[in-house]
Amino acid sequence: MAGAADAPTVSVVIPCLNEEQSIASCVRSARGVLDDHGISGEVVVADNGSEDDSAALATAAGARVVHEARRGYGSAYLAGFAAASGTYIVTADADQTYDFNEIPRFLATLENGADMVIGNRMNNIVPGAMPWLHRYIGNPILSGFLNLLYRSGVHDAHCGMRALRRDKLSRLQLRSTGMEFASEMVVRAVKENLEIAEFDIEYHPREGESKLSSFRDGWRHLKLLLVNSPTALFMVPALVLLAVGFLGIVLSISGISLFGREWQIHATIAAALLTIVGAQIVTLALSARTFAVYVLNEKPDRLLEWGQEHVTLESGLIAGGIVFLIGFVIDAVIVGIWINRGFGELSEERLLVFGSVLIILGLQAFFSSFFLSIIGLARERPPNWPSDGRGG
Numbered sequence: 001m002a003g004a005a006d007a008p009t010v011s012v013v014i015p016c017l018n019e020e021q022s023i024a025s026c027v028r029s030a031r032g033v034l035d036d037h038g039i040s041g042e043v044v045v046a047d048n049g050s051e052d053d054s055a056a057l058a059t060a061a062g063a064r065v066v067h068e069a070r071r072g073y074g075s076a077y078l079a080g081f082a083a084a085s086g087t088y089i090v091t092a093d094a095d096q097t098y099d100f101n102e103i104p105r106f107l108a109t110l111e112n113g114a115d116m117v118i119g120n121r122m123n124n125i126v127p128g129a130m131p132w133l134h135r136y137i138g139n140p141i142l143s144g145f146l147n148l149l150y151r152s153g154v155h156d157a158h159c160g161m162r163a164l165r166r167d168k169l170s171r172l173q174l175r176s177t178g179m180e181f182a183s184e185m186v187v188r189a190v191k192e193n194l195e196i197a198e199f200d201i202e203y204h205p206r207e208g209e210s211k212l213s214s215f216r217d218g219w220r221h222l223k224l225l226l227v228n229s230p231t232a233l234f235m236v237p238a239l240v241l242l243a244v245g246f247l248g249i250v251l252s253i254s255g256i257s258l259f260g261r262e263w264q265i266h267a268t269i270a271a272a273l274l275t276i277v278g279a280q281i282v283t284l285a286l287s288a289r290t291f292a293v294y295v296l297n298e299k300p301d302r303l304l305e306w307g308q309e310h311v312t313l314e315s316g317l318i319a320g321g322i323v324f325l326i327g328f329v330i331d332a333v334i335v336g337i338w339i340n341r342g343f344g345e346l347s348e349e350r351l352l353v354f355g356s357v358l359i360i361l362g363l364q365a366f367f368s369s370f371f372l373s374i375i376g377l378a379r380e381r382p383p384n385w386p387s388d389g390r391g392g
């Protein structure tokens with residue numbers, strides 16, 4: 001069992017769904033490499049729904065088969081990792097695309113200080129092993145996007161042959177059930193500042209039918225990358241909207257001309273819309289970051305750390321209240337002018353929109369401050385606090 005004195009050095013974990021053509025030879029070659037190099041180890045096959053003889057063949061070839069009720073590649077890995085007892089975990093597919101002779105190199109890299117090692121197939125793809133859609137579009141774009149958002153330095157973020165120190169698993173907090181599990185491992189490792197290494201490996205044509213669905217699984221990877229990065233998902237579009245909206249309001253209210261024309265009420269309304277939506281998305285970004293830190297136990301980024309130290313509920317309420325009041329006074333003055341004119345002609349549309357935008361922003365800041373405080377209620381208790389069994 002995990003942590004026992006006779007625990008093996010390495011657990012080779014292989015997810016398997018209907019791979020009866022290749023699972024036995026994969027298990028045998030993993031076992032053979034461990035035995036040839038005198039490495040104490042176990043081979044764990046994670047199966048969650050094979051309808052063929054995969055499980056029986058894996059057992060006969062010397063693997064320990066773990067079954068998981070929930071479907072999916074990620075679910076299979078979660079069950080396989082939970083059952084693994086080695087100091088190190090090495091993963092690879094059950095389809096003979098990876099060379100198990102690489103296991104010692106993965107282990108040596110961990111022993112030299114890496115926390116996680118990921119193979120890079122991109123320079124050594126045997127003809128026929130990877131369709132061009134994955135080789136030239138899917139993998140480079142998704143790995144590139146992952147690096148743009150998370151700067152992992154990993155060139156092949158979907159490579160199935162990897163290794164990691166099992167004692168780092170608790171920090172990774174992996175939860176994905178599908179193929180996006182591969183991206184989640186990298187994203188979480190970056191967020192936890194783990195040492196990630198990579199080296200080139202070969203990728204061979206698979207035996208049996210692929211379980212990968214290019215577009216459905218590609219979208220699952222993309223979704224995972226986005227929802228783990230509130231800055232990219234919310235902040236970037238929000239700041240663009242706010243900047244354009246704010247500029248539009250200033251131009252149309254001040255009467256300054258840009259591009260050779262003055263900007264009138266239509267521009268004010270459009271700018272108001274952009275500003276309000278932008279501010280709303282900023283609120284979502286702050287809520288998402290706060291949720292990630294207080295509920296999902298992620299590390300706060302620098303902006304949030306600064307906020308934790310300098311921004312209180314009270315300061316949010318005061319700032320929101322002041323903005324609301326300014327807007328309210330502007331709109332009240334306009335109503336006053338109207339009353340003064342005996343409820344007659346009035347043409348203060350642009351100022352009215354401006355005042356109303358301030359009222360909306362102020363109220364939003366006021367109530368969002370309360371909302372952020374509510375998420376903050378989830379802050380951690382002492383580790384020895386009695387549990388009510390509900391996971392809180």
Ligand SMILES: Nc1nc2c(ncn2[C@@H]2O[C@H](COP(=O)(O)OP(=O)(O)OP(=O)(O)O)[C@@H](O)[C@H]2O)c(=O)[nH]1
Pocket residue numbers: 014015016017018019046047048049071072073076092093094095097129130160206209210211212
């Ligand atoms: N247990 C389990 N294993 C799965 C599931 N989906 C895929 N696998 C296994 O996970 C590994 C990766 O799936 P593949 O179909 O090889 O996907 P891929 O490697 O991205 O694509 P190919 O290049 O076509 O091999 C294989 O060993 C599959 O048998 C699943 O839902 N449950």
Ligand SMILES: [Mg+2]
Pocket residue numbers: 093095097160206
């Ligand atoms: Mg495969």
